[in-house]
Amino acid sequence: MYDPQYLARRVRELEEKVEQLRLSRRVLMSLIERLERDRALFLARLEKENRRLHRNNHRYAQYLLQKNRQIMELEARLQYYLSRFAGKE
Secondary structure, three states, rough: OOOOHHHHHHHHHHHHHHHHHHHHHHHHHHHHHHHHHHHHHHHHHHHHHHHHHHHHHHHHHHHHHHHHHHHHHHHHHHHHHHHHOOOOO
């Protein structure tokens, strides 16, 4: 019913296909590992940049608060001097 030579040839073909699939799987796994490494590095860079931006934002907010306090102090002094000297004229 089945020719032994045909079956032997078919077995070799299937073994070659299995070997090709193994190689393809190794290549794909290697690519996936590389992508995961690249992704992790990218996320680390983004997190570092995010922390830097938060720090800069905090510093800027502190600077604005300080300048706002100075403006309020100067306005209070100006009001004091205006009210003090307005009565003498």
